[in-house]
Amino acid sequence: MDFLKSIMIAASGLHAQSGRMRVISENIANADSTAREPGGDPYRRQIPSFRSRFDQEVEANLVEMGRVLPDKSEFRVQYDPGNPAADDKGYVKLPNVNNLTEITDLQQAQRSYQANLNVITATRSMVSKTLEILKV
Numbered sequence: 001m002d003f004l005k006s007i008m009i010a011a012s013g014l015h016a017q018s019g020r021m022r023v024i025s026e027n028i029a030n031a032d033s034t035a036r037e038p039g040g041d042p043y044r045r046q047i048p049s050f051r052s053r054f055d056q057e058v059e060a061n062l063v064e065m066g067r068v069l070p071d072k073s074e075f076r077v078q079y080d081p082g083n084p085a086a087d088d089k090g091y092v093k094l095p096n097v098n099n100l101t102e103i104t105d106l107q108q109a110q111r112s113y114q115a116n117l118n119v120i121t122a123t124r125s126m127v128s129k130t131l132e133i134l135k136v
Contacts, residue, residue: 005060006123012062013116016050019065020109023048024102031097039087043095045071071096 023046030043049066073096081090 003123003127005058007120008055008058009060009062010116010119010123012064014113014120016063016065017109017113017116020048020050021106021113023068024106024109027097028099028102028106030095031099031102033095034083034085034092036085038085040085040093042075042085042093043097044075045073045095045097047071 027045033043035042047069049069050063051066052061053064054060055062075096076094077091078094079090080086080092083092086092
Protein backbone atom coordinates (compact mmCIF):
# COMPACT_ATOMS: atom_id res chain seq x y z
CA MET A 1 0.00 0.00 0.00
CA ASP A 2 1.26 3.43 -0.87
CA PHE A 3 1.69 5.48 2.30
CA LEU A 4 1.55 8.84 0.53
CA LYS A 5 -1.71 7.91 -1.16
CA SER A 6 -3.27 7.00 2.21
CA ILE A 7 -2.19 10.29 3.74
CA MET A 8 -3.45 12.32 0.77
CA ILE A 9 -6.87 10.62 0.84
CA ALA A 10 -7.22 11.18 4.59
CA ALA A 11 -6.01 14.79 4.26
CA SER A 12 -8.70 15.47 1.66
CA GLY A 13 -11.24 14.10 4.15
CA LEU A 14 -9.87 16.40 6.86
CA HIS A 15 -10.18 19.39 4.57
CA ALA A 16 -13.74 18.49 3.52
CA GLN A 17 -14.93 17.94 7.10
CA SER A 18 -13.28 21.19 8.17
CA GLY A 19 -15.35 23.01 5.53
CA ARG A 20 -18.47 21.19 6.71
CA MET A 21 -17.82 22.35 10.29
CA ARG A 22 -17.41 25.94 9.06
CA VAL A 23 -20.82 25.86 7.35
CA ILE A 24 -22.44 24.31 10.45
CA SER A 25 -20.84 27.02 12.62
CA GLU A 26 -22.33 29.72 10.38
CA ASN A 27 -25.75 28.11 10.71
CA ILE A 28 -25.52 28.00 14.51
CA ALA A 29 -24.23 31.57 14.70
CA ASN A 30 -27.18 32.85 12.66
CA ALA A 31 -29.90 30.71 14.29
CA ASP A 32 -31.53 33.68 16.03
CA SER A 33 -30.92 36.45 13.51
CA THR A 34 -33.77 38.32 11.87
CA ALA A 35 -34.22 40.17 8.60
CA ARG A 36 -32.81 43.68 8.19
CA GLU A 37 -36.10 45.12 6.94
CA PRO A 38 -39.69 44.51 8.08
CA GLY A 39 -41.22 41.44 6.45
CA GLY A 40 -37.90 40.44 4.86
CA ASP A 41 -36.31 37.02 4.83
CA PRO A 42 -33.79 36.14 7.57
CA TYR A 43 -30.69 33.96 7.27
CA ARG A 44 -31.37 30.74 5.38
CA ARG A 45 -29.71 27.54 6.61
CA GLN A 46 -26.87 26.31 4.39
CA ILE A 47 -26.25 22.64 3.55
CA PRO A 48 -22.73 21.52 2.56
CA SER A 49 -22.29 18.90 -0.13
CA PHE A 50 -19.34 16.73 -1.07
CA ARG A 51 -18.01 15.36 -4.32
CA SER A 52 -15.38 12.87 -5.35
CA ARG A 53 -12.47 13.97 -7.53
CA PHE A 54 -9.91 11.70 -9.15
CA ASP A 55 -6.41 13.07 -8.62
CA GLN A 56 -4.08 12.04 -11.48
CA GLU A 57 -0.91 12.70 -9.46
CA VAL A 58 -1.94 10.55 -6.50
CA GLU A 59 -3.99 8.16 -8.66
CA ALA A 60 -6.82 8.06 -6.14
CA ASN A 61 -10.29 9.43 -5.57
CA LEU A 62 -10.22 12.34 -3.14
CA VAL A 63 -13.17 13.99 -1.45
CA GLU A 64 -13.75 17.73 -1.53
CA MET A 65 -16.43 20.21 -0.58
CA GLY A 66 -19.01 20.65 -3.27
CA ARG A 67 -21.46 23.49 -3.49
CA VAL A 68 -23.07 24.89 -0.38
CA LEU A 69 -26.79 24.83 -1.05
CA PRO A 70 -29.56 26.78 0.70
CA ASP A 71 -32.10 24.80 2.70
CA LYS A 72 -35.48 25.37 1.04
CA SER A 73 -37.55 24.56 4.14
CA GLU A 74 -39.93 27.15 5.57
CA PHE A 75 -38.80 29.84 7.99
CA ARG A 76 -40.02 29.76 11.57
CA VAL A 77 -42.53 32.50 12.40
CA GLN A 78 -42.98 34.22 15.74
CA TYR A 79 -45.46 36.87 16.83
CA ASP A 80 -43.46 39.89 18.03
CA PRO A 81 -45.08 43.16 16.91
CA GLY A 82 -42.40 45.27 18.66
CA ASN A 83 -39.57 43.76 16.65
CA PRO A 84 -38.20 46.03 13.89
CA ALA A 85 -38.27 43.06 11.47
CA ALA A 86 -42.00 42.37 12.06
CA ASP A 87 -44.35 42.46 9.09
CA ASP A 88 -47.69 44.32 8.94
CA LYS A 89 -49.38 41.62 11.07
CA GLY A 90 -46.63 41.65 13.75
CA TYR A 91 -44.96 38.39 12.73
CA VAL A 92 -41.21 38.00 12.47
CA LYS A 93 -39.58 35.39 10.25
CA LEU A 94 -36.79 33.49 11.97
CA PRO A 95 -34.11 31.36 10.30
CA ASN A 96 -34.91 27.76 9.35
CA VAL A 97 -32.02 26.59 11.54
CA ASN A 98 -32.68 23.81 14.07
CA ASN A 99 -29.86 23.79 16.62
CA LEU A 100 -30.41 20.11 17.44
CA THR A 101 -29.90 19.18 13.78
CA GLU A 102 -26.80 21.37 13.59
CA ILE A 103 -25.25 19.85 16.73
CA THR A 104 -25.92 16.33 15.39
CA ASP A 105 -24.32 17.25 12.05
CA LEU A 106 -21.38 18.79 13.91
CA GLN A 107 -20.83 15.59 15.91
CA GLN A 108 -20.85 13.54 12.70
CA ALA A 109 -18.34 15.93 11.11
CA GLN A 110 -16.10 15.74 14.18
CA ARG A 111 -16.18 11.92 14.11
CA SER A 112 -15.30 11.84 10.43
CA TYR A 113 -12.53 14.36 11.01
CA GLN A 114 -11.14 12.25 13.88
CA ALA A 115 -11.31 9.06 11.77
CA ASN A 116 -9.27 10.71 9.00
CA LEU A 117 -6.81 11.99 11.57
CA ASN A 118 -6.46 8.46 12.95
CA VAL A 119 -5.65 7.18 9.44
CA ILE A 120 -2.85 9.75 9.12
CA THR A 121 -1.50 8.91 12.58
CA ALA A 122 -1.55 5.15 11.86
CA THR A 123 0.12 5.66 8.48
CA ARG A 124 2.86 7.78 10.03
CA SER A 125 3.41 5.07 12.64
CA MET A 126 3.68 2.41 9.92
CA VAL A 127 6.20 4.52 8.00
CA SER A 128 8.23 5.03 11.17
CA LYS A 129 8.24 1.31 11.99
CA THR A 130 9.20 0.47 8.40
CA LEU A 131 12.18 2.83 8.60
CA GLU A 132 13.25 1.22 11.90
CA ILE A 133 13.17 -2.22 10.27
CA LEU A 134 15.21 -0.98 7.29
CA LYS A 135 17.94 0.43 9.58
CA VAL A 136 18.81 -3.05 10.82
